[in-house]
Amino acid sequence: xxxxxxxxxxxxxxxxxxxxxxxxxxxxxxxxxxxxxxxxxxxxxxxxxxxxxxxxxxxxxxxxxxxxxxxxxxxxxxxxxxxxxxxxxxxxxxxxxxxxxxxxxxxxxxxxxxxxxxxxxxxxxxxxxxxxxxxxxxxxxxxxxxxxxxxxxxxxxxxxxxxxxxxxxxxxxxxxxxxxxxxxxxxxxxxxxxxxxxxxxxxxxxxxxxxxxxxxxxxxxxxxxxxxxxxxxxxxxxxxxxxxxxxxxxxxxxxxxxxxxxxxxxxxxxxxxxxxxxxxxxxxxxxxxxxxxxxxxxxxxxxxxxxxxxxxxxxxxxxxxxxxxxxxxxxxxxxxxxxxxxxxxxxxxxxxxxxxxxxxxxxxxxxxxxxxxxxxxxxxxxxxxxxxxxxxxxxxxxxxxxxxxxxxxxxxxxxxxxxxxxxxxxxxxxxxxxxxxxxxxxxxxxxxxxxxxxxxxxxxxxxxxxxxxxxxxxxxxxxxxxxxxxxxxxxxxxxxxxxxxxxxxxxxxxxxxxxxxxxxxxxxxxxxxxxxxxxxxxxxxxxxxxxxxxxxx
Amino acid sequence: xxxxxxxxxxxxxxxxxxxxxxxxxxxxxxxxxxxxxxxxxxxxxxxxxxxxxxxxxxxxxxxxxxxxxxxxxxxxxxxxxxxxxxxxxxxxxxxxxxxxxxxxxxxxxxxxxxxxxxxxxxxxxxxxxxxxxxxxxxxxxxxxxxxxxxxxxxxxxxxxxxxxxxxxxxxxxxxxxxxxxxxxxxxxxxxxxxxxxxxxxxxxxxxxxxxxxxxxxxxxxxxxxxxxxxxxxxxxxxxxxxxxxxxxxxxxxxxxxxxxxxxxxxxxxxxxxxxxxxxxxxxxxxxxxxxxxxxxxxxxxxxxxxxxxxxxxxxxxxxxxxxxxxxxxxxxxxxxxxxxxxxxxxxxxxxxxxxxxxxxxxxxxxxxxxxx
Numbered sequence: 001x002x003x004x005x006x007x008x009x010x011x012x013x014x015x016x017x018x019x020x021x022x023x024x025x026x027x028x029x030x031x032x033x034x035x036x037x038x039x040x041x042x043x044x045x046x047x048x049x050x051x052x053x054x055x056x057x058x059x060x061x062x063x064x065x066x067x068x069x070x071x072x073x074x075x076x077x078x079x080x081x082x083x084x085x086x087x088x089x090x091x092x093x094x095x096x097x098x099x100x101x102x103x104x105x106x107x108x109x110x111x112x113x114x115x116x117x118x119x120x121x122x123x124x125x126x127x128x129x130x131x132x133x134x135x136x137x138x139x140x141x142x143x144x145x146x147x148x149x150x151x152x153x154x155x156x157x158x159x160x161x162x163x164x165x166x167x168x169x170x171x172x173x174x175x176x177x178x179x180x181x182x183x184x185x186x187x188x189x190x191x192x193x194x195x196x197x198x199x200x201x202x203x204x205x206x207x208x209x210x211x212x213x214x215x216x217x218x219x220x221x222x223x224x225x226x227x228x229x230x231x232x233x234x235x236x237x238x239x240x241x242x243x244x245x246x247x248x249x250x251x252x253x254x255x256x257x258x259x260x261x262x263x264x265x266x267x268x269x270x271x272x273x274x275x276x277x278x279x280x281x282x283x284x285x286x287x288x289x290x291x292x293x294x295x296x297x298x299x300x301x302x303x304x305x306x307x308x309x310x311x312x313x314x315x316x317x318x319x320x321x322x323x324x325x326x327x328x329x330x331x332x333x334x335x336x337x338x339x340x341x342x343x344x345x346x347x348x349x350x351x352x353x354x355x356x357x358x359x360x361x362x363x364x365x366x367x368x369x370x371x372x373x374x375x376x377x378x379x380x381x382x383x384x385x386x387x388x389x390x391x392x393x394x395x396x397x398x399x400x401x402x403x404x405x406x407x408x409x410x411x412x413x414x415x416x417x418x419x420x421x422x423x424x425x426x427x428x429x430x431x432x433x434x435x436x437x438x439x440x441x442x443x444x445x446x447x448x449x450x451x452x453x454x455x456x457x458x459x460x461x462x463x464x465x466x467x468x469x470x471x472x473x474x475x476x477x478x479x480x481x482x483x484x485x486x487x488x489x490x491x492x493x494x495x496x497x498x499x500x501x502x503x504x505x506x507x508x509x510x511x512x513x514x515x516x517x518x519x520x521x522x523x524x525x526x527x528x529x530x531x532x533x534x535x536x537x538x539x540x541x542x543x544x545x546x547x548x549x550x551x552x553x
Numbered sequence: 554x555x556x557x558x559x560x561x562x563x564x565x566x567x568x569x570x571x572x573x574x575x576x577x578x579x580x581x582x583x584x585x586x587x588x589x590x591x592x593x594x595x596x597x598x599x600x601x602x603x604x605x606x607x608x609x610x611x612x613x614x615x616x617x618x619x620x621x622x623x624x625x626x627x628x629x630x631x632x633x634x635x636x637x638x639x640x641x642x643x644x645x646x647x648x649x650x651x652x653x654x655x656x657x658x659x660x661x662x663x664x665x666x667x668x669x670x671x672x673x674x675x676x677x678x679x680x681x682x683x684x685x686x687x688x689x690x691x692x693x694x695x696x697x698x699x700x701x702x703x704x705x706x707x708x709x710x711x712x713x714x715x716x717x718x719x720x721x722x723x724x725x726x727x728x729x730x731x732x733x734x735x736x737x738x739x740x741x742x743x744x745x746x747x748x749x750x751x752x753x754x755x756x757x758x759x760x761x762x763x764x765x766x767x768x769x770x771x772x773x774x775x776x777x778x779x780x781x782x783x784x785x786x787x788x789x790x791x792x793x794x795x796x797x798x799x800x801x802x803x804x805x806x807x808x809x810x811x812x813x814x815x816x817x818x819x820x821x822x823x824x825x826x827x828x829x830x831x832x833x834x835x836x837x838x839x840x841x842x843x844x845x846x847x848x849x850x851x852x853x854x855x856x857x858x859x860x861x862x863x864x865x866x867x868x869x870x871x872x873x874x875x876x877x878x879x880x881x882x883x884x885x886x887x888x889x890x891x892x893x894x895x896x897x898x899x900x901x902x903x904x905x906x907x908x909x910x911x912x913x914x915x916x917x918x919x920x921x922x923x924x925x
Contacts, residue, residue, distance in 0.1 A: 053761050061674050069631055152670060154645060156630050159638055221676045222684075238767070239676070239684045240875025241758060262761050266873040270740060274755045278747045435623025435888050442636050474635060 050259035052534075052552055055272045055284035059240055059265050064220030065205035065228075066139035067155050071543050074202045075285075076243050076263055078544050080122075081205025081228030082252075084113055084132065085196055089545065090538040092309065092360060092459025094200055098127065098229065099184075108191035108496045109174075115182040119252050121208035122233045123225075129178035134209035136176045136186070141166040146209060151217035157203045161457065191494035193501060194460035201458040202544035205230070231256040231548035240265060256548035257536070273529070276301060282534050282552060285543075287527040289347040289407050295529050304528040305349065308358050309541035311464065312405030312453035312522040314416065319445035319478030322392045329516040331382040332449075333372040335423045340374075341415045342522050345408055350524035354513055357464045357505075358523045360541055364461040364505035369513050380423045391424025397441070397450035400431045404526040405453030413451060441476045450476075456542060461505045465489060469512055477517050485511050592916070599909050603902070610901045611663065614894050615656050624648055625672045625888045646672060659894060668895035673887050678895035681880065686899070687770035688758060689876040692799060692868075693861035695792045699800035700807050701854060707804075708811025708850075712819060713838060723808060730805030739798040739871035746794060754791050756873040763787045795872040799865045803857040810853045814846035847918055855911035862907065863900040 060073035065081055068074070086097035099113040119127040138146045139158045142165045147153060155165075164170035175187040188195065211219065211227035218224040222237040229252065232245035243263040247256045264281060266272045272284045273291055277298055285306075287295060295303050314336070316329045323329050338352040353359065354369040383391060398413035399406055406412060410431070417427035430447075431437065441447050456463050467473040470489045471481045485508050492504040512518070528539055536550040626642035627634060643649050662669055668678035707727070711720040747755035758772060759765055765784040768775045773792075776785035818824065819842050827837045864878020877896060884892030 051761060059674075064675075069629075149645070152646065152672060152675060154629060154642055156638070156642060159641075160630070160634075217675065221674065223676075223680060238875070239681060240688070240880065241873075242761070264757060264761070264873070265875070266756060267870050267879070268873075271743065271756050271871055271873060274740075274743050274748050278751060278755050280754060280757075280761070433621070433623060434886065435628045436621070437623075438631070438634070439623045439627040439639075442634075442639075472635075 049552065051262050052258045052260070052283070052547060052550055053262045053264060053281045054547075055264050055266045055275055055281040057265075057267055057269070057272070057286050060237075060243065060263075062220040063226035063234065063237070063243075064153075065135065065207050066158060066203055067153055067220070068203065069157050069160075071285075072265075074544060076245075077205050077226075077228075078202055078230070078546050079232040079245055079261055080226050080230045080234055081207060082119075082230050083200055083202065083204050083206065084115075085200035086546075087200060087459070087540055087542060087544060089549075090307070090540060092197075092456070092541050094196060094459075097200070098132075098206055102196055104195075104496055108193060108494065109188045111186045111188070111195055112179070113184045113186070115184065116252060117182055119229050120250065121211070121227050121229055122248060123208050123211050123227045125208050125210045127206065127229050128181045129184045130181070131209050132184045132206060133176050133178050134212075135204075135206050136173075138212070139204070140171070140173050140176070146212050148217035148219075153217070161198050161201065161203075161463075191496070193493060193496040194458070194462045197458040197460040198463070202542065203457070231546050232261050235260075251548060253548060257551045258547070261547055276529055276531065279531065283528070283530045283537060283550075285526070285528050286404070287529050288402075289345070289349050289524075289527055292347045292349065292527060295527075300532050302530050302532050302534075304530055304537065304539055306526040306528055306539040306543065307360055307541040308350070308523040308525045309360060309459075310405045310453055310455040310524060310526075311356055311358060311520050312403075312451070312524065313356065313518040313520050315447075315450050315452060315477055315518045316516065317446050317448055317450075317477045318480045318517060320394075320448040322386075322388060322394075323448070325386045326515060327382050327386045328388065329519075330372065330514075331379040331386070331423065332420065332425070333516045333519045334375050334382070335379040335425070336416055336419045336519070336521070337374045338371070338521055341412060341419075345412050345415070346522065346524055349527055350522045352522055353520070355509055356468070356512055356518065356520045357461050357509070358456070358541075361459065361461055361464075363502050364509070366506040366509040366513070369510060372516075372519075376419070376422050383423060383425075388424070391426060393426045393428065394420065395430055395448045396420075396427050397430045397432075397437065397447045399434070399451055400437060401434045403453055404455065405522060405524050406451055407524075409451055416451075442474070444475075445478060446476050452476075458542065461508075462489070462493060465505070465508055465512075466493070468518060469508065480515075480517050482511055482515060592913070596909065596913070599912070603905055606905060607898065607902065611660060611894070611898055612656070614897045615659060618888070618890055618893055619652060621885070621888070623888055625890065628887045628889075629673065663898070668898075669891035671884075671889050671892050673889045673892075678891055681892070682877070682895070682899055684770055685875060685877040685880050687772070688874060689862060689864050689869075689878065691771055691773060691792065692795055692865070692874060692876060693858060695796035696798075696800035696861055696865075697803065697854065697858050699796050700803035700857065704804040704807030705811050705850065707808040709815055709838065709843065711808065711812040712815035715816060720812075724812070727805035727808045730801045731809075733801060735798060735802070735865075735867045736871065738801060739794070739868055742794045742798060743871065753794055754787075755794075756791075756871070758788065758791050758874065759784070760787045760791070795868050795874055798872070799861060799868045803854075803861070806853060806857060807850065811846065811850050814849045815842060818842045818846040844918065848915065851911060851914055851918065855907055855914075859904040859907040862903050 054075065056072050056075055058072045060076045061068045061070050062073060063077060063080060065077060082098045084097055084099040085094050085102065087093065088095045098116050098119065100116050101114045103112050104110070115129060115132065121127055134146060137144045139155045141147065142149055159165065163172040166173070172188050172190065172192055173186065174189045177185050179185055205228055208227040211225050215224045220226050222239045226234045231248055231251045231253070233248050235246045236244040242265065245261045247259050249255055266275055269286060269288045270291065272281070273287055273294065275281045276284050277300070292303065295301055316323045316332055318324050342350050342352045351359070352371060354371040355365045357364060383389070396413060396417060399409040402408065413429050417429055420427050432440070441450055454464060454468070466489050469485050471486060488504045488508050492501045495501055530537055533553045534550060535553065539545065624643065625646060626639045626648065630638055630642060647655070670677050671681065707723045711723040714720050743755045746753045754760060763784050765772060765775055765781060766779065768778055772788040773785065776788055824837060824842055827841050828834070864876050864881060866878040866882045868874065869876040869879040877900065881893055881896040884896060
């Protein structure tokens with residue numbers, strides 16, 4: 001037996017040795033960047049040349065419109081589905097998608113969408129008003145037969161953006177109906193000027209009702225289908241590994257440039273950069289700012305910056321006694337050296353300003369506001385005047401996870417603590433698991449101070465401001481509210497005159513600046529990267545971009 | 554769970570292991586050829602014993618999940634959630650029911666082999682396991698091959714040349730192997746062999762240009778079944794770096810255990826006798842000493858293998874390996890209860906079964922062991 005074992009072992013050794021040599025040679029042939037004249041196996045090379053490989057940080061949660069909130073699902077769904085309205089490439093401005101035009105009634109409650117004619121889903125069925133109504137009912141109506149709520153589907157994003165489901169008093173929607181095959185009316189309970197922008201957000205791709213019917217509750221999962229009208233067609237989804245899409249030759253905007261788009265799940269940012277450098281992926285997202293130098297040093301790569309559409313803030317909860325006084329909150333805002341912090345932790349991929357909403361929505365800001373001056377002396381005096389000459393103890397919570405607006409929360413929190421220490425505020429830093437972090441901040445009285453942020457869903461200030469500053473929004477800063485802000489936010493929802501809305505939001509901007517309950521720290525530009533031979537990628541501030549125009553040379 | 558990893562055997566008289574100096578295993582016992590009935594009975598009993606163990610595991614997993622603060626509704630809704638929305642979603646997900654009721658319905662489904670669906674993605678747990686498990690298994694086997702094929706010979710050599718330079722190098726290297734952060738080693742290998750040398754792919758299981766129809770989910774097997782040799786080579790190429798990364802720690806442990814077990818055996822009388830009667834030294838080492846030293850080595854190999862089969866979170870993350878470890882880990886972060894419960898129960902069953910296999914393998918190595 002021993003002799004056999006030994007022979008068996010030796011055999012394996014030999015096999016392993018031979019294999020590794022063969023493999024090494026073989027892999028070398030295929031992996032070396034081809035310069036055109038290589039004689040390496042044609043099949044894999046040609047596939048690589050016609051396929052665009054995109055490295056994402058995770059699998060899609062699902063490929064089912066209206067039932068996801070993560071960007072990984074969004075990247076893939078942007079290829080498979082179209083929405084009624086889309087965003088102009090590289091901006092948050094609206095342009096026609098599956099709807100060619102949309103108009104509001106005089107009371108801004110009824111929105112009429114004219115649909116594009118002659119568009120077909122990937123399964124050959126017609127895109128029409130019926131399909132739009134079926135999709136919206138699936139998200140909105142808890143009793144809808146295509147919704148499969150009993151299988152655990154939640155459509156949580158719908159309540160996030162539109163208040164509630166059908167029958168709920170919070171539901172913004174009143175009715176949706178097909179007027180004729182190419183016209184859909186969406187009736188709202190209250191006027192909502194940002195409705196077109198909200199329905200344009202990339203959660204709401206239009207899927208083939210026929211395909212949903214056929215696939216049932218499994219629709220949009222790895223073993224099932226996902227059928228839209230978009231530039232690429234789902235071919236295969238290997239869970240935890242990749243999603244493969246084929247070109248849709250009949251795409252209504254014209255034939256997409258690549259034969260295939262492949263999304264590969266590569267969780268670790270440094271592994272994504274390694275893949276990009278070795279040439280096995282073409283584009284990737286969410287590179288850590290501290291890897292910018294490595295990226296710039298490689299001539300085969302190009303850095304790509306996503307226009308900023310987020311805010312990282314420091315919340316100061318007025319339930320905590322010292323923060324009841326506005327002056328104390330302002331003193332905190334003045335004590336933090338935001339510029340120095342942003343410069344050192346974001347590698348120049350961010351800016352700090354006075355506004356809560358990001359710079360791309362400048363039209364809605366109060367341009368006269370200057371960010372709080374960094375002045376520990378003044379801050380200290382303000383504290384003393386407010387009755388805290390010796391400062392106070394403060395528990396500051398920092399996030400346990402990295403987000404584009406706070407890539408490295410802990411060291412940033414330490415910098416805050418050092419700055420606050422300089423004016424006598426003794427900071428104790430705390431964190432906890434992400435799910436618990438989010439949950440516990442909502443439990444009264446909430447955290448004394450905490451770091452959090454927001455990335456916009458669509459290009460309207462309502463998306464940033466209503467949730468954070470209306471009493472109907474989140475409840476993580478105690479009972480703080482400003483009647484004036486509440487009124488302005490409600491009015492701006494109902495007014496569709498852009499100049500009026502801009503004025504209202506500018507006033508909100510000024511009040512929340514002075515109130516300093518959520519001190520804006522940063523608007524960051526998420527760092528993306530591509531191989532130098534890729535062209536046509538216009539990163540969207542909203543992280544929603546169809547790849548039909550991207551080419552590989 | 555205290556029973557896991559233990560084996561029940563009794564030694565016949567005399568209780569002290571003394572070996573005949575001539576040929577320790579000349580009287581080959583019958584049960585090394587086929588499984589006799591008492592062995593089958595033993596296996597049956599051990600499988601039956603699994604039930605309380607599994608019941609305990611389900612209860613522990615369930616309770617631990619309840620102990621972690623936060624819940625799936627919060628994670629699903631993210632930072633945008635309002636308290637009302639969270640309550641409503643909890644209700645919809647059935648998380649407001651009394652805990653015993655939730656546990657019983659989980660057990661009820663388990664008995665019908667229904668592991669449920671992921672709350673987050675809606676994918677059936679069984680379906681996800683069918684993808685994740687082969688990936689983890691393939692990686693674990695490859696890693697154990699690396700660990701055994703290098704670890705056992707290194708341990709033997711170190712023992713035979715005790716305090717010699719081979720011993721010193723092997724033991725220093727294994728100390729390094731045990732203490733090296735897996736994460737760092739993985740990234741180092743990627744940068745060296747993938748980014749700089751372009752010898753091997755940096756991550757994943759299969760190149761994007763390679764066509765391979767999954768049949769079993771075990772890619773090596775799938776490639777062989779379809780006689781798809783480009784795919785086979787590609788799969789193996791993708792396996793090398795992660796296997797080395799995962800295999801390093803077991804390799805080091807195996808080398809150290811083999812060395813100490815060999816040293817112990819080599820100091821025994823029957824070895825001296827074997828040498829005295831003029832047997833070739835290699836024969837003494839490989840046949841007389843090694844076989845008797847293998848018991849603890851097999852135990853450790855089994856335990857290491859069992860551990861690997863529960864997934865290697867860090868390595869899976871670095872190498873984008875769609876295995877079971879990172880899947881359960883993400884399930885925990887997302888409070889995706891069905892994923893964690895189903896995943897852990899599955900892994901536990903595998904672990905217990907591996908231990909059973911080890912126990913059985915003892916009989917083949919040591920005929921004095923009887924099973925009851």
